[in-house]
Amino acid sequence: xxxxxxxxxxxxxxxxxxxxxxxxxxxxxxxxxxxxxxxxxxxxxxxxxxxxxxxxxxxxxxxxxxxxxxxxxxxxxxxxxxxxxxxxxxxxxxxxxxxxxxxxxxxxxxxxxxxxxxxxxxxxxxxxxxxxxxxxxxxxxxxxxxxxxxxxxxxxxxxxxxxxxxxxxxxxxxxxxxxxxxxxxxxxxxxxxxxxxxxxxxxxxxxxxxxxxxxxxxxxxxxxxxxxxxxxxxxxxxxxxxxxxxxxxxxxxxxxxxxxxxxxxxxxx
Amino acid sequence: xxxxxxxxxxxxxxxxxxxxxxxxxxxxxxxxxxxxxxxxxxxxxxxxxxxxxxxxxxxxxxxxxxxxxxxxxxxxxxxxxxxxxxxxxxxxxxxxxxxxxxxxxxxxxxxxxxxxxxxxxxxxxxxxxxxxxxxxxxxxxxxxxxxxxxxxxxxxxxxxxxxxxxxxxxxxxxxxxxxxxxxxxxxxxxxxxxxxxxxxxxxxxxxxxxxxxxxxxxxxxxxxxxxxxxxxxxxxxxxxxxxxxxxxxxxxxxxxxxxxxxxxxxxxxxxxxxxxxxxxxxxxxxxxxxxxxxxxxxx
Numbered sequence: 001x002x003x004x005x006x007x008x009x010x011x012x013x014x015x016x017x018x019x020x021x022x023x024x025x026x027x028x029x030x031x032x033x034x035x036x037x038x039x040x041x042x043x044x045x046x047x048x049x050x051x052x053x054x055x056x057x058x059x060x061x062x063x064x065x066x067x068x069x070x071x072x073x074x075x076x077x078x079x080x081x082x083x084x085x086x087x088x089x090x091x092x093x094x095x096x097x098x099x100x101x102x103x104x105x106x107x108x109x110x111x112x113x114x115x116x117x118x119x120x121x122x123x124x125x126x127x128x129x130x131x132x133x134x135x136x137x138x139x140x141x142x143x144x145x146x147x148x149x150x151x152x153x154x155x156x157x158x159x160x161x162x163x164x165x166x167x168x169x170x171x172x173x174x175x176x177x178x179x180x181x182x183x184x185x186x187x188x189x190x191x192x193x194x195x196x197x198x199x200x201x202x203x204x205x206x207x208x209x210x211x212x213x214x215x216x217x218x219x220x221x222x223x224x225x226x227x228x229x230x231x232x233x234x235x236x237x238x239x240x241x242x243x244x245x246x247x248x249x250x251x252x253x254x255x256x257x258x259x260x261x262x263x264x265x266x267x268x269x
Numbered sequence: 270x271x272x273x274x275x276x277x278x279x280x281x282x283x284x285x286x287x288x289x290x291x292x293x294x295x296x297x298x299x300x301x302x303x304x305x306x307x308x309x310x311x312x313x314x315x316x317x318x319x320x321x322x323x324x325x326x327x328x329x330x331x332x333x334x335x336x337x338x339x340x341x342x343x344x345x346x347x348x349x350x351x352x353x354x355x356x357x358x359x360x361x362x363x364x365x366x367x368x369x370x371x372x373x374x375x376x377x378x379x380x381x382x383x384x385x386x387x388x389x390x391x392x393x394x395x396x397x398x399x400x401x402x403x404x405x406x407x408x409x410x411x412x413x414x415x416x417x418x419x420x421x422x423x424x425x426x427x428x429x430x431x432x433x434x435x436x437x438x439x440x441x442x443x444x445x446x447x448x449x450x451x452x453x454x455x456x457x458x459x460x461x462x463x464x465x466x467x468x469x470x471x472x473x474x475x476x477x478x479x480x481x482x483x484x485x486x487x488x489x490x491x492x493x494x495x496x497x498x499x500x501x502x503x504x505x506x507x508x509x510x511x512x513x514x515x516x517x518x519x520x521x522x523x524x525x526x527x528x529x530x531x532x533x534x535x536x537x538x539x540x541x542x543x544x545x546x547x548x549x550x551x552x553x554x555x556x557x558x559x560x561x562x563x564x565x566x567x568x
Contacts, residue, residue: 222415226336226337228400
């Protein structure tokens with residue numbers, strides 16, 4: 001277990017993409033402390049901001065309020081990161097494997113363009129959760145993001161594959177330009193969900209404000225939903241039985257794009 | 270050395286079984302009734318590869334299914350690896366996809382696997398969708414009822430087919446009673462199925478025939494009506510014979526099913542239990558009656 005204790009109290013962001021199990025593996029505390037970071041626009045070493053206690057394992061615990069520490073776990077392929085407080089922007093962006101747990105909140109772009117692994121955020125997530133960077137053609141392509149609280153705007157933008165489950169509510173344009181994949185929102189799905197989506201699935205359990213370019217198809221029991229909800233249950237997400245056996249209103253869209261996407265709305269009647 | 274169980278003679282012989290390829294499909298539905306409707310159709314006309322191209326049977330109920338609904342497990346076997354995907358496609362496509370409320374999942378983790386849902390998806394005519402859940406891909410095919418959900422790939426593995434034993438009884442009633450008891454016990458063994466009607470065969474066959482166009486014909490040595498006409502294998506007092514054929518995902522499953530079946534079949538009125546073989550020339554597996562029952566005999 002490698003423990004990083006943050007010794008920073010500043011509003012200037014610290015870009016610490018080197019905080020990954022891949023970078024830490026087989027390194028001594030001294031070697032880890034020399035890994036490069038960027039503070040503001042100046043290069044520094046990790047040890048300038050963290051007290052490092054390491055044993056060369058694949059597991060990292062980050063202590064302190066890291067809400068200004070960006071890129072934690074970026075591109076990681078294995079191992080575990082536990083953030084005991086908040087995490088800054090780009091948490092787990094582009095990660096391909098492993099597990100990140102954040103006990104507090106995470107900033108914008110958490111899991112952006114990730115291609116594997118699991119991110120669990122116990123608090124809230126920022127905007128563009130699992131989304132694509134500006135100019136990119138794809139958001140997350142594999143993996144899973146679970147958020148106990150709320151998520152911001154453009155959750156799952158340009159998502160190609162994978163699963164995002166939000167226990168609370170999401171902001172506007174959830175699933176915008178989705179190519180495929182699944183976003184489940186247990187709270188209120190933000191206004192105007194799925195603009196420009198080609199394929200993919202948005203699932204909500206409360207009545208959403210839909211765009212006029214989505215058309216009602218039918219009310220039915222989607223069999224695949226049982227698989228996803230059972231899988232979420234196995235990861236500790238509380239899913240009530242009614243969601244497993246209930247009926248859902250299916251809306252097809254977005255007909256400004258391919259129109260093969262869907263928004264499933266739990267039918268409470 | 271002679272072996273008796275409940276005064277029933279167990280002949281010192283072996284069942285000759287063959288290498289086959291097997292797969293397991295889990296069919297779920299809104300109710301167990303509908304899961305069984307599909308499973309019964311999927312395993313229909315699948316008694317023997319001689320005339321049905323595959324052998325299939327219901328393995329049992331499944332409660333812990335992927336979608337949380339009642340499930341039934343089906344095993345299907347073919348002589349060659351190439352045939353198995355074809356039979357799975359035909360049978361799932363025609364009997365499971367057509368059945369209301371069903372979904373179909375792979376039930377066998379094996380190094381070899383084949384695309385089934387990924388082929389059946391074309392029935393969706395471009396409106397099919399896939400979902401990747403926990404590393405497994407599933408296809409959602411739009412159908413008139415709603416959606417048919419099927420897993421993309423199904424595992425298949427080398428298996429064992431044609432395990433068997435014959436129950437020689439004093440009359441038809443007691444022989445059928447013994448066979449039914451055997452089937453009841455054998456159906457509790459996972460990894461094995463009994464492909465014939467009710468798990469029981471009355472028309473066991475031998476290879477070849479006096480007719481050139483037939484590759485198999487009645488097992489005349491065990492036909493009681495032919496005693497005195499052919500070289501019979503039936504001792505005096507035997508007036509009916511029934512056979513139980515077993516296919517399994519591995520040799521252990523076939524042996525265990527054979528063992529519990531024979532033990533259950535040893536009731537008063539049954540004189541002898543034997544097994545069918547071809548002198549060891551055709552099959553890859555020999556299921557020795559005395560070996561698998563040695564423990565019971567010692568007890």
